[in-house]
Amino acid sequence: MSGKGARKICQVNGCSNSQFKLQQWKNELCPNQGFFRKDCSCCIQPYQLHRFPQAHRQEWVKNLNTKLTINDLKDYHRVCSVHFVDGKPSKGHPYPTLHIGYSLHSNWKLSPGRRAPRQRTRVQTKMDTNVDVYNKVPPDERMDVEIVQPMDVDVEPKYKDVSTQYYSAQPLNHDHCYAQKSQDKCTQTPSAPSIDTHDMNDKQFKFFTGLSSTTFWALLSSIMCWTTELPSHSLPVAEQFLMVLMRLRLGLLLPDLGYRFKISTSTASKIFSKWTILLGQYSKNLVHWIPRDGLNRIRPKCFAENYSKVTCIIDCTKIFVQRPKDLMQRAQTYSNYKSHNTYKALYCIAPNGFVTFVSKLFGGRASDVFITKHSGFLNKLTYGDEVMADRGFTIEDLLPPGVSLTIPEFTRHHKDGILPEESVTQGRRIANVRIHVERAIRRLKCFKFLSHIIPGNVKNIDDILLICAALCNLQPHLINEQNAVDDDEIEVND
Numbered sequence: 001m002s003g004k005g006a007r008k009i010c011q012v013n014g015c016s017n018s019q020f021k022l023q024q025w026k027n028e029l030c031p032n033q034g035f036f037r038k039d040c041s042c043c044i045q046p047y048q049l050h051r052f053p054q055a056h057r058q059e060w061v062k063n064l065n066t067k068l069t070i071n072d073l074k075d076y077h078r079v080c081s082v083h084f085v086d087g088k089p090s091k092g093h094p095y096p097t098l099h100i101g102y103s104l105h106s107n108w109k110l111s112p113g114r115r116a117p118r119q120r121t122r123v124q125t126k127m128d129t130n131v132d133v134y135n136k137v138p139p140d141e142r143m144d145v146e147i148v149q150p151m152d153v154d155v156e157p158k159y160k161d162v163s164t165q166y167y168s169a170q171p172l173n174h175d176h177c178y179a180q181k182s183q184d185k186c187t188q189t190p191s192a193p194s195i196d197t198h199d200m201n202d203k204q205f206k207f208f209t210g211l212s213s214t215t216f217w218a219l220l221s222s223i224m225c226w227t228t229e230l231p232s233h234s235l236p237v238a239e240q241f242l243m244v245l246m247r248l249r250l251g252l253l254l255p256d257l258g259y260r261f262k263i264s265t266s267t268a269s270k271i272f273s274k275w276t277i278l279l280g281q282y283s284k285n286l287v288h289w290i291p292r293d294g295l296n297r298i299r300p301k302c303f304a305e306n307y308s309k310v311t312c313i314i315d316c317t318k319i320f321v322q323r324p325k326d327l328m329q330r331a332q333t334y335s336n337y338k339s340h341n342t343y344k345a346l347y348c349i350a351p352n353g354f355v356t357f358v359s360k361l362f363g364g365r366a367s368d369v370f371i372t373k374h375s376g377f378l379n380k381l382t383y384g385d386e387v388m389a390d391r392g393f394t395i396e397d398l399l400p401p402g403v404s405l406t407i408p409e410f411t412r413h414h415k416d417g418i419l420p421e422e423s424v425t426q427g428r429r430i431a432n433v434r435i436h437v438e439r440a441i442r443r444l445k446c447f448k449f450l451s452h453i454i455p456g457n458v459k460n461i462d463d464i465l466l467i468c469a470a471l472c473n474l475q476p477h478l479i480n481e482q483n484a485v486d487d488d489e490i491e492v493n494d
């Protein structure tokens with residue numbers, strides 16, 4: 001790395017995010033896919049570094065809360081994305097206003113200031129465990145440093161856009177929300193939404209969205225870099241995103257979200273459907289097949305012993321839907337087993353719990369074999385793959401050449417219906433590792449939108465399923481982190 005690159009440090013007082021740290025992070029191995037984070041599709045950069053724009057230098061410098069003046073500005077000076085309301089300089093919020101100097105926010109674990117290098121490294125490690133599963137989308141090296149720039153051009157003067165005055169555009173004015181909250185209780189006429197991304201701590205983020213605060217912001221900023229089609233609306237982008245994730249995570253109804261975010265139900269509905277289309281597209285980057293050399297690097301011990309060749313574990317999951325008006329659809333979705341109308345999808349994970357494939361939805365009547373055959377899953381398999389599944393998946397004949405299947409043996413294939421001892425042991429072994437796909441599905445169902453009965457008027461449920469799977473891939477590692485998962489489930493069920 002060039003000496004100059006090493007000096008690209010966030011200039012906000014108390015923040016030590018830098019190009020050097022980013023570089024270290026990029027050279028770590030992703031626990032999900034076994035690649036360097038910089039080459040990994042599921043690793044979103046924790047932050048980006050933005051140049052001082054020509055147009056707003058003065059305001060940026062003023063906001064930094066340091067001795068730095070506009071004349072001291074060097075080409076390599078940066079401000080990191082952590083300090084922007086929308087996760088990057090945006091039209092509505094072009095200046096760094098968050099976690100500035102002494103008003104450092106609790107939900108950002110920034111190191112308390114610049115210190116001796118050795119100590120800084122220690123802080124860094126702590127931060128990394130926290131931000132286990134990061135992702136970034138385009139693996140373009142230059143992105144982090146140079147993205148700013150389209151924004152400097154079209155940022156408008158700060159009071160122009162009346163519709164974005166939801167937040168005060170004035171810098172350093174973000175603590176107003178605490179005061180308002182206590183006021184709300186007595187006056188009952190709250191003027192700010194009861195939920196504000198910038199007042200939420202990590203625990204709240206996990207409860208409301210299933211993601212850590214760091215992942216939430218990294219994901220948002222990555223989405224904002226990826227698309228220019230974000231719904232423009234008086235509700236700030238971060239709040240829109242939070243609202244959508246809350247609906248998915250907690251299964252909240254639109255009128256409820258409307259009240260919380262101070263918008264009409266129909267606006268909430270519009271925002272939700274626009275975002276789900278967008279996120280559905282984005283999620284394709286996060287749910288994908290892992291090449292075998294990546295898999296071999298991340299295979300957990302429980303697989304290495306007995307099933308060292310298993311490349312994927314599949315199962316089907318059902319989602320309840322309202323009884324369709326259309327009679328044909330009603331018949332196709334009715335599941336005798338669940339005594340309800342359901343959709344059914346094929347869910348596939350890698351041995352380490354990473355979701356690698358989610359099928360479209362089928363009517364709940366469809367059999368496991370039928371869905372496997374028509375989902376496109378078989379096209380993903382290549383010579384040498386080994387699929388692990390439950391008894392119902394009698395798909396041996398469908399598999400491409402060179403692909404093998406491991407399923408527990410049927411009792412009825414044996415005389416007297418008694419399995420020989422070795423089969424019993426084999427069955428138990430399979431169950432021991434197959435449990436991970438069940439846990440993965442349980443994790444998916446922690447997105448309560450999918451575990452409630454989905455209203456008939458919700459469109460693009462396929463997208464929603466995929467989004468939830470992608471969000472699962474952004475959560476801490478499924479295997480070897482038993483506790484983290486269980487905490488998750490408890491929190492949601494409370």
Ligand SMILES: [Zn+2]
Nearest residue numbers: 030040042043
């Ligand atoms: Zn990754």
Ligand SMILES: [Zn+2]
Nearest residue numbers: 010012015080
């Ligand atoms: Zn910073």
